[in-house]
Amino acid sequence: MSTSVKVAQAADIATGGKLLTEVDGRAIALFNVEGTFYAIDDVCTHDGGPLAEGELEGCEIRCPRHGARFDVRTGKALCLPAFEPVATHQVDVRDGAIFITLND
Numbered sequence: 001m002s003t004s005v006k007v008a009q010a011a012d013i014a015t016g017g018k019l020l021t022e023v024d025g026r027a028i029a030l031f032n033v034e035g036t037f038y039a040i041d042d043v044c045t046h047d048g049g050p051l052a053e054g055e056l057e058g059c060e061i062r063c064p065r066h067g068a069r070f071d072v073r074t075g076k077a078l079c080l081p082a083f084e085p086v087a088t089h090q091v092d093v094r095d096g097a098i099f100i101t102l103n104d
Contacts, residue, residue, distance in 0.1 A: 004092065004099040010037070011096060018061075020052040023100050027052075028089060030098065031072045033059050037091045038072040039100045045077060045084035 007021040007030065019030045020042055027042035029052035040061075042052045049065035056062075060069045060078060068082035075085040090101040 002102045002104070004090075004101045006097050006099050008098045009096055010093050010098055013037070013098075016056060018052055018056055020050075021100070023089075023102055026102065028100060028102075029061070029072075030091070030100070031056055031061065033072065037093060037098055039089040039091045040070065040072055040075055041087040041089075043086065044068055044070075044082060045086055046082040051086065 005023045013019050013032045015032050017032050021028050028039050029042040031038045044063040046068045049063040051061050054062045054064045059071050059073050061072050062069050066081050069078040070086050075088040077083050077085055089103050092099045
């Protein structure tokens with residue numbers, strides 16, 4: 001069973017903002033989409049690019065290396081060159097703090 005880990009305060013990530021964090025040695029990209037927080041692995045499934053360094057537009061993050069796009073809510077790859085989804089993780093906000101639980 002995975003443990004929930006506090007990674008940030010909700011007030012520290014503006015709407016449309018993102019944060020790179022680490023949970024259990026794993027790089028996680030955290031996004032604020034209109035007040036709802038989503039977490040995915042910070043690794044493009046095409047070539048391992050750092051997704052947190054890409055541009056967030058609505059619910060889509062674009063890999064800065066080759067332009068692959070992913071839905072941060074579902075992890076689904078939205079265009080080539082990526083076709084495999086990226087792993088998503090559970091996010092909970094409690095008393096203004098953001099907690100992430102890794103999905104295996």
